[in-house]
Amino acid sequence: MSCVLNLVIFAILWQKVLLHFVDQYASKAATAKPIDQIVEMGQGIEEIPLGQTQTRNLNLAYNHISTLPEFIFYNKSYKALTKIELYQNKINNIHVTAFRGLKQLTMVALSDNNITSLDPYTFRHNSKLEKLDLSRNRITFNRVGVFLISRTLETLTMSHNRIEQIYEVTFMGVPKLRNLILDGNILYMLAQNSFKSLNELQYLSLANTGVYRLSESMFGNNLPGIIDLQESPLAKRFDPPLKKITNNEVRSLIKIDQYIFISDTPV
Template sequence: MLQTLVLLLISSSLKHSTAHHFFDPDAINFPLRNVQHSINLDTFVTSERNITAGKCEHVSSQQPLVLNLPGLGMSSPPNPYPGFIDSSTVTCLNLASNDIFQVVPGSFERLPNLSYLDLSKNRIQLCDFFNFGNPHKSLVTLIIEENSPPIDNIDHTIGKSECFPKLRHLYLRRNSIRSLNFSLRKAFPALTHLFLSDNSLDSQTFIRDLPPTLTHLFLEHNLISSLDCKIVRDVQVLHLDGNIVRAICHSNCRETSLRLEGAHKLTELTISSNRITEIESCAFQDSRSLRVLNVAGNSLEEIKRETLERLADLRELNLDDNHLTGVPNLCKNNQLTSVSLRRNKLRTIRRESFKGLHRLKCLFLGGNQIRSIEAGSFEDLESLTDLDLSSNDLDFIPSDWLKWQWNLRTLDVRGNRFKSLEQMSLSSAPLLSTIYLQDNPVSHVSGAVVAKLSPNVVVHLRHECSAGGRDSRSECHARCNEQEVRERNETYSRWINNL
């Protein structure tokens, strides 16, 4: 049920509706003065733009006073000008989707406590993005995303910026930006999060002179072929997914590489869906603090034995959608809690593959060509809770393969060649609660085997959802009525036990 908007004393000409969350454009007159209470729609909180840092409610030390004015639909754009809103109490201002094409210098000077500003989905030219006049001393979060400047605006470079001394979060996604040709250190001396995803950045010259405060840099879905981490040496989180990098190296690098020399502070690196064919064996020599590494969706055929040995603090490793024929050497990565090797070319799981990974909770091996699992392959995985072996060629598993898996809750063996539960040796997993067995040629279910399983186990034998493609099965199954399946299995168990 829609909540009632509470609007109090926002000039005599500002009206509101208690039945719908919209404004009558003819009722809005600028300048707005004497603002005392928030105009705050539900859509402001649940924005589709995925504001991952610097949300309105988090950026101000005082209770946020919000002016949420997106999509007013006024006959002429409400282009900001000095004094167009006059209030010392407003902390958050949303002017998205208003066809604004110009922001006059000094437009926000009468909002001295403004800490959050959203100018997304307007028509502002790139050269005017940061042309607010005098330094804005209180602004913490600035969002200028998905702008559609005039068609004659062919220069996609931002060449200048005023100073924003307290700005920490800057969102510039989906603006067709090719480069930021000015000193970010001087313009944003306190910047911590910079979002440049989904632009047209095409070389490492797109950015220079970063402030030492920058910890999070998001560069997904651009045209970047190389990046030297000397430029971003203080960054802790680096996202480069969806670019065209071909190798990860330390110092002996070719032109199309991510160079990690000097990346001592890096804790999270995601570089999925690039064109990576090689990771230099000493690539992570300076990145020993790395906890999350995602290289999914590339063209790796091999990872040299010593490549990951330096990452003693690694927690999450994702190598999905490569061409690996063997599990990489993980013997020194004993802090790992999640390993994903989906959709590679693995054929055999060997006894030493996961040796020493006592803290591993999630292991995803679906979509390979696995035909055999050697005895004792999982004996060190006593913390394992989720195991995915779906879409392989398994028809038999050694009898003691789950002997040490006292914490295993979920087992996914869909799309294999099991004909019965006996071939899976499941009685050694007392906490196993969910088994996905769809798309196996199961011809019968033995009551004796069911009786040995956990009394609350749910066995999924076929799809209960609408049909879908091979890649959509997990999503389809997740939408099933699990309670209904559980009740059916419990009824079946009681019937078996009464025979």
């Protein structure tokens, strides 16, 4: 009888101990702070890891990620991301829906990858996107289509790609662009209306490119506040060579360049 009683008492005590630990675990889980930022730089990661719905900043730079499949961030529980840093990876394939579902996204850094092209609709549904860095990739522009469609993008960095020409339609999909950085590209040809659709353009960098002349038709009535022409053939036509020129100087340069171009044209 005493053995049975002891077993009953032991069972009751053990149940209380278990309930105590369960309550403690549940309490900690309820009060645990959500991970606001995930930083996994240089860890040899090959795919986007599982996240949390509350995570706002994701930094996976210096890894081995090569592809961004459809809905990858949304499917990995990232619902509130505002900033994504994926520079210095091996990305060569980005599905058109990879960034879909990220309604708070404002900045994406994809520099130093192996990207050759993007579907124009890749960021179409990221209605708060302001900054996109695609520098040091292998991107070229398509003659017959816009490069990107985004009604909110303000800063686009595309330095050191393989851009040779800008066509009339290239930037028609990013009307709110204020800063456009194209330095370090070959860029020997600008179409007649290259930047005409960019009514809010304030800064344009054509430094270290092959640009040899500008015309008023490229900008329409909306000249940028500053154009960086350092180390371009156009800059080297002047003594001393041009560097960064402001709005009024841009207008004067275009007039001078038109005069020189007409003078140099064979009759």
